[in-house]
Amino acid sequence: MEYTILILLLPFLSFLFLGLAGKWLSHRTSGLIGTTVLAAITILSYCTAYTYFTADRCADGSYATLVPYNATWLPLGHLNFDLGILLDPISVMMLIVITTVSFMVHIYSFGYMKGERGFQRYYAFLSLFTMSMLGLVVATNIFQMYLFWELVGVSSYLLIGFYYTLPAAVAASKKAFIVTRFADLGFLIGILIFGYYTGSFSFDFVNNLQMAEGTTPFIPCGIDKAIAAGGFILPTALTLMFIGGAGKSAMFPLHIWLPDAMEGPTPVSALIHAATMVVAGVYQVARLFPLWVTYAQDWMPIIIWVGVFTAFYAASVACAQSDIKRVLAFSTISQIAFMMVALGVCTEITTGHEHAGSIGYMASMFHLFTHAMFKACLFLGAGCIIHAVHSNEMVAMGGLRKYLPITHATFLISCLAISGIPFFSGFSSKDEIITACMAYSPAVGYIMTAIAAMTAFYMFRLYYGIFWGTENKELHTEHTPHEETIMTAPLVILSIITVGVGIYTTLAGFGLFEGYSFGSLISADGQDYRIHFDPSVASLSTIIAICSIALATYIFKGETQPVADRMYNAAPRLHRWAYKRFYMDEVYQFITHRIIFAYVSRPIAWFDRHVIDGFFNFLAWGTHTLSNNIKGFQSGRVQQYALVFLIGILVLILMIL
Amino acid sequence: MNFLSLFVLIPLLMLFGLWLAKEQKGIRTVMVVGSSALLALAIALTLKFISDRSGGATAEMLYTASFVWFEPLHISYSVGVDGISVAMLLLSGVIVFTGTFVSWDMCKEYFLWFTLLSMGVFGFFISVDMFMMFMFYEIALIPMYLLIGVWGSGHKEYSAMKLTLMLMGASAFLMLGIFGIFYGAGGQTMNVVDIANHTGGAHIIDFSKQCIWFPFTFIGFGVLGAMFPFHTWSPDGHASAPTAVSMLHAGVLMKLGGYGCFRIAIYLLPEAANELSWIFLILTATGVVYGALSACVQTDLKYLNAYSSVSHCGMVLFAILMLTTTASTGAILQMLSHGLMTALFFAIIGMIYHRAHTRDIRQLNGLMRIVPFLSVGFAIAGLANLGLPGLSGFVAEMTIFVGSFENADTFHRILTIMATTSIVVAAVYILRMIGKILYGVNQNPEHAKIHDAHWEERFAVICLICCIAGIGMAPGWLSELISHSVAPVIDNVKTVGHLISQSNPFM
Amino acid sequence: MDRLNDILNIVLGIHVDISWFLILSALMMFIGIYGFLTRRNTLAILISVELMLNAADINFAAFNRLLFPNGQEGYIFTLFSIAISAAETAIAIAVMINIYRNLKNNFVGNLDKLKW
């Protein structure tokens, strides 16, 4: 497994090379360099995954956690800040997800970004992002995760602000960075608390790692020390870290940056803001899951309810958006919230069919995987559409199915997947999530089912809005929308994955054949866990999804949309609120600009200039005035001097006498 | 003659050379040769120090030498270095070297003062005699007045006067403090190591005396370290100073404050440090947040960076006062990191100002398209400032936070959390600035014509970026180097202050 | 007549001793000082200075004559003092004439440029 280090090093070198030498490279060369490197690490990741999952399981039935590299990067007193690589089922899965999507995006960008100024810079940033994201998932300790977490944030910032001449892009990039930074503050404090009380930052909770030769051993994580210091410490630390995760994963109320982040190039949205970076929060919770479930189970409803509310909020906002990328962004928020909820409802770590409480973890990771694929496909498809019509607004589209057949097909597949139609990948994973929710509490289960229905509704609203309905003729007069092979190829690959995984897992889940399924590889305790659908849940969610799709078809498919207009007229205010995202941005704007800037920063700056500085200027002024006043003694009048002199002498004599 | 004295001797030779130099070419040659020699010496010293340490040299100070200078007051020219001073010398070497390239077109007199200033700085870091430290401190201070007052911009006379007066006021405090320590320890030696270890005729300073002199020394050095509320010289001074002077000032001179606080106030007055640290902790933690928040609404680039320096330097003193080895290591790392990144920042701001003739954020726009090199450098400086991993700021801040968290009581916790918020605010003001001046589209036809950096400017910027990235990527050796030297000081504090005092009302 | 004789004897029987000279010179000195402080014309001030100098000279002479009659120090000092005061007067008057040329008057109140 020594070659895993290359997975991190290669993109980093590619970033350095493209960043420094990009100026002198042609677009084609730099793109090829980036893509080649990514192809290489994709292959390496697949090799890693193959080696890892085909290796023998440990005695307890789980896959061994390997640490091929670990070295102390920065000693921090009794603690160590290590950098290394940790391979366990979820990190290996993430390697695959990230490299696959990233590779697709690299290829796709050839077409999408063709001729853009800063093409080399774009590929350099993509490499940086890929490196950071991979570093994040293979982190051996929480601090390494934080380090790459920040790097991911900054590469996201750079990529959102890629079109830096547009004010909206600049504002969006700033917002994304600052909001996640704010959330990361919680993460950092959580890390500090965690590190202080457990005496280690490492993920070595149970001490069952297989360290490679020559790696620095971890300082074992002293969970019992933390427990001894106070029962609330670990939950507090975990909750604070969850705030960080919520920020990255755009959980309400820290979600506001994600819709704006759509100002970046669309492939970037596909890679960062749909498939990989935004699931970092989910990944973080999953990584710390053993701690959550063992020591902080009472606090897990925080995750659940934040997730549930976010899912609902995002879904309802998505129903009213007109910008196709915004719809996808809110759908992403909603889907990530699904993953969060799934983790939250996972109350047990022991698998086995009778313990439905442990499905959530597996379901969450599974949904992460499937969602990454179909959401990337959706975003890339949206990219094709935008590339073709040069607009983000649904009004500008309609009837595009004739012009963009491949995009249309893949988009439809992905929409079906996200809606949870059987034989598409989303069905299996979402079904598991709902099963887990049902097992936790039927209320949560039904709410999530309803939100899944909303998902199907707004996705098909989007689908019909783009590919059906009225054709926007005047837009097409100049040039006919068309698609390029280099851009459609990734779409096809991603939808093949979606369909393939979907068919396989659906068949396996219905028990039609006995094979490995996702749960065999990844489950809460690492055991081989075969997915079996709960027929009631599966049928309910399928029926509901189909109904929603039918409803959406009824409302949005036609050339005119009388029902939609009527709905709009019936509740214009609701639509307006949803369209304005329930004014969350305005609230933040108000807090930051009107309160923090106007009532904190400005007064402080004023205070500094006038009070503190004024005090020192007052001192100077006082000295100046005083000396101005006493300089009168130095009148230049000899007689005055003589008088003072005389008095002085007399006083002296008097003292002597 | 000890080879450390070369750090003072080379600037002296440079002064002589400058005096002889006739044309711009000669002046440049002298400066480049001299500053390269200083940098090379600093690097050589670092390597030698590391190899000697690993070779088993365990003395607190290495390469010590002492010559009696003024017998009645026991003042001697004593030199010696430990890991902290080595790191600081390295920093000074880099800043002086790059500063030379940044002030490429300046005249002879400017370089004379510049070199004198460097001499003071180097002398300060190699001294282990309190009086010599004080003397070099003053040598470093006075040229600042002329450099700002003569070659500055804006309200330069006002700023120069303010800066000099405030720092002079501080050195009055400092002198009282130094003599207080000297007589408190028996009046037999000015040597820092001797006083700390109670050797060479020094005895333990009474607790009550320590409590009197600690504020004097700490404030005396703290003013130079931009401690809230004595920081106001810094925005004005930096805003008016010429580019390289800002660099040198923020990059090195302000570090004298932190270094002095650590080397004299904490090291020599450990009990008082334990007893009184809470007062200064509150001040510095306030300063950290305060500086960051006021940076948010500044419109002048230099003011913005000066306030951000207040915040970052406040972090240095804050970490020192945490009195843990890790936090103090972080403080020294922060000094290095802040020195480099602020120098880079000021260098680039100066270059932009030189070209665009304005530093107003509202008037600059879209520089990325016009001056890509400077803009990228600026963005890197900004990212280092907000603590991006891989650049030096992250390493220092994380070390400080982890170290501060080693104090388990609520008081320290609350202050630490307060200080951590500054990293969010830092993101706000840095990104606001970057967004406003680098991004967007240039509106001003005047600015469209400005040209990108010259080769010497590029060279300086690249050097600084390399150093920042170097520390950011491989901080281990530096941290090791520093923490070994910090440990004895902190151990000294910890042994005398067996428990943190009861007098603190917050505990 | 007897009474007058008695009074004369009492009054004039007192012999002049050192303190008489000292009292005289002290009074003279302070007359000079008073003049120095109140006069406005520089020449008048110089006159006051001469008074003070003379008071000092009297002291020198009186000390020599009455306390140390065997030496000549006071005597010679008085001589020097007279010489020096003559020199001083010469210079001072030259300066005043110069001032007068420039200012067309000689008032000390106008001579306050030497300040700050």
Add this chain to the structure above:
Amino acid sequence: MAQTIIFLILAAIILGCGIMAVTTKRIMRAATYLMFVLFGTAGLYFLMGYTFLGSVQVMVYAGGVVVLYIFALMLTGRQDKKNPTVSLAKKFAALVASLCGAGLFLFAIITHQFAENILTPPSEQTTPVSLLGEQLLSSDKFGYLLPFEIVSILLLACIVGSLIIARKH
């Protein structure tokens, strides 16, 4: 007895003329009063038997210095401004300071016990001029050659200096 009477008369002249010299309004009169003071002082020297000193006083001071004053007064006679009057407060302050000082001095002199030395009538032995001449020009232990020469140089310098200062530009 005669000495006492003479001393008292001289003292009266000195003090009276002194007071007049510093209080009179007219500067020329002040110079004249000063001359009387100087003569009085010369009288005191004669009283003490220091005849040479007395004659020097008369020659140098009364003869030289006062004449210089009078010339200077005549040269600067036309003042273009009125003689500025001195404020009463300043006069008072000066008077008080002088009186205090005088009181202090008198107190010190009267309370001090001087050696009982009354002024005897002068004799031939009282400082013969020849002795004085020898002492001024001797370089022995009590010789005053060096100061004498220095004073002469001083005088020379003063002559040169006053010429330079007072010459017209």
